Amino acid sequence: AQKVTQAQTEISVVEKEDVTLDCVYETRDTTYYLFWYKQPPSGELVFLIRRNSFDEQNEISGRYSWNFQKSTSSFNFTITASQVVDSAVYFCALSGPYGGATNKLIFGTGTLLAVQP
Amino acid sequence: DVKVTQSSRYLVKRTGEKVFLECVQDMDHENMFWYRQDPGLGLRLIYFSYDVKMKEKGDIPEGYSVSREKKERFSLILESASTNQTSMYLCASSLTSVGLAGGPRELFFGEGSRLTVL
Numbered sequence: 170a171q172k173v174t175q176a177q178t179e180i181s182v183v184e185k186e187d188v189t190l191d192c193v194y195e196t197r198d199t200t201y202y203l204f205w206y207k208q209p210p211s212g213e214l215v216f217l218i219r220r221n222s223f224d225e226q227n228e229i230s231g232r233y234s235w236n237f238q239k240s241t242s243s244f245n246f247t248i249t250a251s252q253v254v255d256s257a258v259y260f261c262a263l264s265g266p267y268g269g270a271t272n273k274l275i276f277g278t279g280t281l282l283a284v285q286p
Numbered sequence: 287d288v289k290v291t292q293s294s295r296y297l298v299k300r301t302g303e304k305v306f307l308e309c310v311q312d313m314d315h316e317n318m319f320w321y322r323q324d325p326g327l328g329l330r331l332i333y334f335s336y337d338v339k340m341k342e343k344g345d346i347p348e349g350y351s352v353s354r355e356k357k358e359r360f361s362l363i364l365e366s367a368s369t370n371q372t373s374m375y376l377c378a379s380s381l382t383s384v385g386l387a388g389g390p391r392e393l394f395f396g397e398g399s400r401l402t403v404l
Contacts, residue, residue: 178326202389212295212398214376219392260328264390267383273344274390278328 171196173263175277182251183285190246190280192261198222200266203244204274205235208258220244251284258282289313292377292396299403305364307399309377316382318360319393320344320352323374332375335360336382367403375399 172195182188194203205217218228218235228235232249248255258281262274293308311318319334321344331344333352341352349371353361360379364371378393 173328200389204392206393206395212374212376214378214393214395216392216394219389221389266389273331273334274393276329278326 171198171201171263171265171275173261173275173277175259175261175280177280178278179281179283181283181285184253185250187247187249188251188282188284190248190259190261190282192244192246192277194242194244194261194263196242196263196265198265202264202266203237204262204264205244205246206260206262208260208279210257214260217246248282251282253284253286256282256284290377290379290394290396292375292399294399295397297399297401299367299401301368301403303364303367303403305367305401305403307362307364307375307377307401309360309362309396310358311360311377311379311394312358313379313381313394314357315379315394316357317380318354319378319380320350320360320362321376321378322346323376323398329376332362364401367401369403371401372403373401375401 174193201222203220206214208214234247236245258279260279261277264274290311317336320332321329323329330346335341335354351363376398377396380391380393
C-alpha cells in the first residue's frame with residue numbers, strides 16, 4: 170500500500186531562517202512520482218514540484234530546494250531564508266507509475282509553516 | 287491564466303438538506319477531482335472523472351455523488367447532508383498524461399468550499 174508521512178504537524182520559524190519540511194513515503198512500485206503542493210491561507214493548493222523515482226538529482230528553484238533520497242524513502246523540502254509569504258500548509262504526495270485519472274495521488278497530512286516577521 | 291472556480295467559498299446547510307457544490311475549469315482538462323480536506327487527515331479523494339459522463343469512486347465516496355455533463359464542469363452532490371460532512375471541499379483538474387507510464391500530471395486546484403452542516 171502507498172503511504173505518505175509528514176511527521177511535522179506545525180513548524181514556526183523567524184524570517185530569514187532556513188527550514189526543512191520532511192516527507193517520508195512508502196510504496197512497492199519501482200516507478201513512482203512525488204509531488205509537493207503549497208496551500209496558502211487563501212485555500213488554493215499550488216503545485217510546486219513533480220519528481221519521478223528515476224531522477225534522484227536534487228532540485229533547486231530560487232529559495233526552494235528538494236532532496237530526494239531513495240535509500241531512506243524521503244523527499245524533503247527546504248526553504249532558504251524564509252519569508253512571511255512562505256507561511257502556508259505544505260503537502261507532500263505520492264502516486265504510482267501510470268498516467269490518467271485512475272492513478273490517484275496519495276497526500277500526506279500536511280505541515281503548517283508559520284514564518285514570523 | 288489557468289483557473290479552477292468553485293461556486294461557493296462558504297456554505298451553511300442543515301442536516302438532511304441536498305447540497306450542490308459546483309466546479310468549473312477553463313483549461314480544457316480531461317480529468318477532474320473532488321477532495322475533502324480535514325485537519326490531521328490531509329486530502330482524501332471522494333470522486334473523480336476522466337471524461338464527460340464518466341465517474342469513478344475515490345477513497346471516501348459514501349454519502350456523495352457527482353455529475354459531469356460537460357467537460358468543464360464537475361459537480362459534487364450531498365444527497366442528504368450530515369454533520370460529519372462538515373469539511374473543506376476542494377475541486378481539482380488535470381491533463382491526462384501522454385503515454386501509459388507517464389505518471390499523473392499536476393493538479394490545479396480551486397480555492398475550496400467550506401461547508402458547515404448544522
